Amino acid sequence: xxxxxxxxxxxxxxxxxxxxxxxxxxxxxxxxxxxxxxxxxxxxxxxxxxxxxxxxxxxxxxxxxxxxxxxxxxxxxxxxxxxxxxxxxxxxxxxxxxxxxxxxxxxxxxxxxxxxxxxxxxxxxxxxxxxxxxxxxxxxxxxxxxxxxxxxxxxxxxxxxxxxxxxxxxxxxxxxxxxxxxxxxxxxxxxxxxxxxxxxxxxxxxxxxxxxxxxxxxxxxxxxxxxxxxxxxxxxxxxxxxxxxxxxxxxxxxxxxxxxxxxxxxxxxxxxxxxxxxxxxxxxxxxxxxxxxxxxxxxxxxxxxxxxxxxxxxxxxxxxxxxxxxxxxxxxxxxxxxxxxxxxxxxxxxxxxxxxxxxxxxxxxxxxxxxxxxxxxxxxxxxxxxxxxxxxxxx
Numbered sequence: 170x171x172x173x174x175x176x177x178x179x180x181x182x183x184x185x186x187x188x189x190x191x192x193x194x195x196x197x198x199x200x201x202x203x204x205x206x207x208x209x210x211x212x213x214x215x216x217x218x219x220x221x222x223x224x225x226x227x228x229x230x231x232x233x234x235x236x237x238x239x240x241x242x243x244x245x246x247x248x249x250x251x252x253x254x255x256x257x258x259x260x261x262x263x264x265x266x267x268x269x270x271x272x273x274x275x276x277x278x279x280x281x282x283x284x285x286x287x288x289x290x291x292x293x294x295x296x297x298x299x300x301x302x303x304x305x306x307x308x309x310x311x312x313x314x315x316x317x318x319x320x321x322x323x324x325x326x327x328x329x330x331x332x333x334x335x336x337x338x339x340x341x342x343x344x345x346x347x348x349x350x351x352x353x354x355x356x357x358x359x360x361x362x363x364x365x366x367x368x369x370x371x372x373x374x375x376x377x378x379x380x381x382x383x384x385x386x387x388x389x390x391x392x393x394x395x396x397x398x399x400x401x402x403x404x405x406x407x408x409x410x411x412x413x414x415x416x417x418x419x420x421x422x423x424x425x426x427x428x429x430x431x432x433x434x435x436x437x438x439x440x441x442x443x444x445x446x447x448x449x450x451x452x453x454x455x456x457x458x459x460x461x462x463x464x465x466x467x468x469x470x471x472x473x474x475x476x477x478x479x480x481x482x483x484x485x486x487x488x489x490x491x492x493x494x495x496x497x498x499x500x501x502x503x504x505x506x507x508x509x510x511x512x513x514x515x516x517x518x519x520x521x522x523x524x525x526x527x528x529x530x531x532x533x534x535x536x537x538x539x540x541x542x543x544x545x546x547x548x549x550x551x552x553x554x555x556x557x558x559x560x561x562x563x564x
Contacts, residue, residue, distance in 0.1 A: 240416030289409030301408030351417030366409025460527035463493020
């Protein structure tokens, strides 16, 4: 018994000595215990980053976009544009087969009937300015706006721009929710985006997709700069918000390529940077003014065996309008334009955007190549004439 007690006392002394030694080592060399546990495979697995302070692990996304929707949705409104349209009575065939083949025959005098166009809009100012699409409110006699909280406001048209298909409305009301504007230059293909609007009268519908491409141009004669997205955009979404995963406004939904073109998941939005420029000009003057060089452009042709990149920078002049700014400055067809002002020209669309951003009457230096020889000239810009716009796409 005495021997057992002695052995226990001996072991206890060594345990106490070991604990004291470990305490001293821990004070002198912090973290040595963790390194030893890792060395002998005794370390605990770290907590997943997704559970730490609610921050997603790198490379993973949020499991819900409800917070982004909650931030963005209150600023998205429904628009009801009422107008009178001309119609004629239609006489249908008695034979169902003929009805399917030929429809009906217009008969009787023309008459006026009311029509209501559904659309969406975004409140972008505490003063009550609302951005929407021009085609939603065009020729409307009365425009009603339904707010997120159920209030109804009568809207007045401040101004519209057919080229970008944007219109600015003004409503009166207190405590109006305002969309948070994102940096549209930071938007990249692959970013998650949410479309919020009033498709087919389904109030506050949210659809999700990604940015398919940026800088899309659907007309070679316009300074378009569309965001392409596969987020579902349907009739009534026009003028609604395209927001990023944080709920910041990145674009105004405007149109889609429909199934009649055998397309699916191809929609377009106007970048908020372009929309903001239109908004500011319309508020200031009631209309949008763009600069014009008076020439048409195409991509710089590059031979397949030239050894040069497939998409050379610059723009080739294809046509010069007689008496226009470019003609007066001596610019000729087949000239390669490389620089306007202090900026390099990337491609024809980039040149369109540069000239549109300049004020009519301003002078700008233009340089490039003519038959391989550098040239330089100064152009006095004119005001761009109205473009012929056509509604060939859905929206």
